[in-house]
Amino acid sequence: MLYPDNSADKLGFNEVKELIKAHCLSTMGRQMVDKIQVMNNYDNIRKFLSQAAEFKDILTNDAALPIQHFFDIKTLANKARIEGAFLSEEEFYQVQASLSTVFAVIAYFNEREGQYPNLEALFEHLPIEKSILKKIGLVIDEKGKIRPNASRELQDITSSIAKAEQEARRKIDQIFKSAAANNWTADGSLTVRDGRLCIPLLAENKRKLKGFVHDESASGQTVYMEPEEVFTLNNRVRDLEFERRREIVKILTQLTDDLRPYVPLLLSYHGLLTKLDFVRAKALFAIDIDGSLPEVTNDASIKLVNARHPLLYLSFKKEQRTVVPLNVSIDESSRVIVVSGPNAGGKSVCMKTVGLLLMMVQAGLLIPADDTSRMGVFKQLFVDIGDDQSIESDLSTYSAHLSKMKYFAENANGKTMILIDEFGTGTDPQFGGPIAEAVLESLNQKKVKGMVTTHYSNLKIFASNTEGLENASMLFNNVEMKPLYILEVGKPGSSYAFEIAQKIGLPQHVLNLAKNKISAGQKKVDTLLVDLEREKKEIYDTRIKLNSQQQKVNTLLAENAKLKDYLEENKKNLIREAKQQAQSIILNANKLVENTIAEIKSSNADKEKTKALRDNLNVELKKNTVKTEQPKPAANAEEIQKGDWVKLTDSDTTGQVIEINKDNVVIAIGDLRTVAKRKRVQKVSSSSVPKEVRRRSASSVGDYSSFSPEIDVRGMRGEEALYAIERMLDRALMMSFNNIKILHGKGDGILRKLIRDYLKKYDQVDRMEDEHADRGGDGITYVYLR
CATH class of the missing domain: 1.10.1420.10 (MutS, DNA mismatch repair protein; Chain A, domain 3)
Structure with missing residues (x-):
């Protein structure tokens, strides 16, 4: 409610x-x-x-x-x-x-x-x-x-209409040609008047043809006549269309x-x-709004973690600003949060965020807060925000507030959430403060939950000394005189009335007069609150700094542990591989030595033969010697430019750079195209690339830049057109084009049908469509490739 x-x-x-x-x-x-x-x-x-x-x-x-x-x-x-x-x-x-x-x-x-x-x-x-x-x-x-073919009757009627229209067209064409041969017609061709196809006749010749005159030109020199024979045929068409409409109604009714x-x-x-x-x-x-699902409980409590007001979040998002998150808990130990602090410090936004997120959750909407947040279910939500004075009801601002307080006190219970902004204002503070304190005490006795904002010192003191109530303040940078929009629970906050007035520019003598008019005790309380705010700000900044440093330390320790494990693992692998390679070399060397000695003994070799065998032994041993090659430093990726020759670092494949896009390079390898990260390629000199590869790549790059996915086959014979289209389709597929455009003209549609039937056999063809009617219609075919 x-x-x-x-x-x-x-x-x-x-x-x-x-x-x-x-x-x-x-x-x-x-x-x-x-x-x-x-x-x-x-x-x-x-x-x-x-x-x-x-x-x-x-x-x-x-x-x-x-x-x-x-x-x-x-x-x-x-x-x-x-x-x-x-x-x-x-x-x-x-x-x-x-x-x-x-x-x-x-x-x-x-x-x-x-x-x-x-x-x-x-x-x-x-x-x-x-x-x-x-x-x-x-x-x-x-x-x-x-x-x-929705019904046999509709199919027959449609066929009859087509035949009648064809006959009417043939007849009017015949009459038009005859009239034109006799010089009876005016300039122009057949035209439509009142939905009927007519012949433009010179006015003096209108008696030479039998028919119905539908219109005449503005000058009266041309009349538009529908010949008698065609008139009868068109009436037949119209009758068939009415019959077709009746059949369609019959089909739709069924x-x-x-x-x-x-x-x-x-x-x-x-x-x-x-x-x-x-x-x-x-x-x-x-x-x-970057919303998430919080934990939902069946008790009347709230715990918001990094919550943001959704409307404020969207507004700041457009301006590329961030919302300061809200962290607050309302439960049995801290039932009502009494928020104090400077004007324009964010108190009302904080309270509205709590109320709006509660409404959203209980309406089944995800909220902009961490999923560790916990939201309970409240039976009632009572709100007193803004000025509800009413002329019709004879209510002043304070009267409107009091009428709400009366309703709150009578109807609130432990399942009620109350939100009261600027609690107690609207009347003399000397009386408004005690009344607000009494209402708050009554609501606290009913175990209600909620949040109120205030500037009254008596409410801050009351919250400090009463179980179930908790003071909170909006942090304020009293050096720069700027609000921080951070809710700090546990201590009340100062209103910074004099400090804000001084920043705005209120004359100093006016400020001094004001300070002299408040009691020494109130001065002391406000000074203590300001000092407390300053200390809280210093502690908060120190805590943030320590948390940041601790996170960096934890990150460095984790990286160090990973690096240590990686080095240990690689060290073991390198030693194992080196031992295996050394054993293989020794085994091969022993076999070679034994074979050489056996050959010398078996052949009773002379000195020259022995010398030759020893030389052969030295050559073989050198072949098996492990050579440690220093890795060549990779070329700087920043030096790679369009047109350079590069080699993929993980293979011996060489190609030419045809395009550079941020961290990616597009490489032409023969007729193929590939995309690789800059760090995966190494620049090589063009002289190290074989001439045949350079010539083929230059031709391919030129083809790529000059290729157009559009072909005009109008006037070609069928086989000639199919051959040209097949060549173009092959190149389009090779160069990864998404579609091609074929201009074949309209005519009788024979060439279009031949081309489309031919392209249907290709698995790479996804679909074919006509061009827009205003740009060529079925005289142009778009072929979309997979």
């Missing part, structure tokens, strides 16, 4: 809902966002939060969910429910597209069974009735138009009758699509 009714506006919750609505794909989803309410049922809160978290996981870590079409099939199902009514072609297409999306989504989750249990529960026990799609598919094609038994199932599918759109929008908003 929220009190007052405008609490959602005060805390920014309605603004959050508008941002979520912007991510919805359908009207149904937006309507569902409008219905978002703060819940207090623990199980429902857990369910909705888990659904949003699972969908966020899909969006960030898994393949895209096949959500393409969101139509309002509930309205269409209700229309189909009425006897005698029928859905149009477009409406059947919407049903078909929506059902395809539903079945694709269900298949997606079936492939990942058990991975997203809360989302799977959305369509649990929902039957998959693909016969609906099959029935619609027999009548409606992929573009949402009725199929010409299809609607077939669909009517499935209306309850269609409504269930509609509900699934609406929920998916709704949860998807919540997940996308969570990604925008």
Whole structure:
């Protein structure tokens, strides 16, 4: 329960809902966002939060969910429910597209069974009735138009229309040629008037032809006549079109009758699509605000770790600034946090962050805070923020505050969260302070949880001496006179009234007068608070510095341990390999020596023969001597430029650099192209590259820069055109082009059909499409490659 009714506006919750609505794909989803309410049922809160978290996981870590079409099939199902009514072609297409999306989504989750249990529960026990799609598919094609063969009668009518139109065209062409031969026609060709094809005749010749005059030119010198014979044929076409329309209505009515038994199932599918759109929008908003799923408990407590106000986070994100995170706990030991500190120090934002994040969690929305945060469930949220004075109700600012305090004191309990800004203000501080203290004491006795902001010293003292209340302050840099927007729990803060007034430029004599008017005790308290703030700031800075240094030390120790382990492992491997190599060399040397001695003994060799064998022995031993080569230093990657020859460091492959993109280089290796990191290539001189490789690379690089993925085969014979297209396709595939463009002209469509049938045999061809009608239409084919 929220009190007052405008609490959602005060805390920014309605603004959050508008941002979520912007991510919805359908009207149904937006309507569902409008219905978002703060819940207090623990199980429902857990369910909705888990659904949003699972969908966020899909969006960030898994393949895209096949959500393409969101139509309002509930309205269409209700229309189909009425006897005698029928859905149009477009409406059947919407049903078909929506059902395809539903079945694709269900298949997606079936492939990942058990991975997203809360989302799977959305369509649990929902039957998959693909016969609906099959029935619609027999009548409606992929573009949402009725199929010409949807019925035998429709097929016959369509064929008759085509024949009649062809006959009418042939007849009018014949008459036009005859009239033109007799010089009866005006300049121009056949034209359309009132939807009918007409011949432009000179006005003086209009009696020479029988027909119906549909129009005349502005000068009256040209009339547009539909010949009598053609007039009769066109009327026949129009009659057939009316007949075709009646047949289509008959087919759609029958299809609607077939669909009517499935209306309850269609409504269930509609509900699934609406929920998916709704949860998807919540997940996308969570990604925008870097939201996560906190631990949710069924008790009335809060622990926020590195929390940010979502609206402030988005605003700062646009300006490339960061929000200072909030860390606060509200539980049985610290039920009410009394926040004090300077004006514009962040007290109200801190309190609003707590309230808004609580509302978001209890509405099933992920929040911008660490997942170690813990959020409880509160039955009531009472808010007193801003000025609610009312002329109509005869309420002043303070009266409005008091009426809320009355409601809080009467209705709050241990499951209530209260948020009160500038507690006690609006009246004489001498009386407002004690009244606020009394209200706070009453609320504390009811074990309420919450956060209040104040400047009153009596409330700070009361919080210090009362169990269940906890002082907190917003840290302030009193040297630079700037707020730090960091909440520090445990001690009250100074309002820095004199310091801020001095910085703004209030005259010094005015400040001195003000200081003389406050009591010595109040001066002492404020001075102690300022000194305490300064000490707290120094301790905080020291702690941050120590934490940073400790992290660096821990990182260095971890790196040192890893390096030590790596060196030890490599040392063992090198020793083992060296021993194996030495044993192999000794074994081979012993065999060679023994063989040489045996040959000398067996042949009773003379001195020359013995000398030759010894020389051979020395040569073989030198071959087996291990030579330690100094590794050549790698060329500096920064020196590599376009056109340089390079060698891959992990192979002997040599190529020429044709493009440099940040840390990557594009290398031409013959007719092939490859991309490698700069650190994986080593610059070599062009003289060390064989001439044949340089010549082939130069030709290939030239081809790459001059190649155009477009070919014009108009006027070519069929075989000639196919040969040219095949060569171009080979080069396009080799150079990794995504598509090619073929200009073949329209004509009778023979060349286009020949080319497309020929290209269908290639596995590398993904699909073929016509050019846009305004830019050539079916006279140009785009071929998209895999």
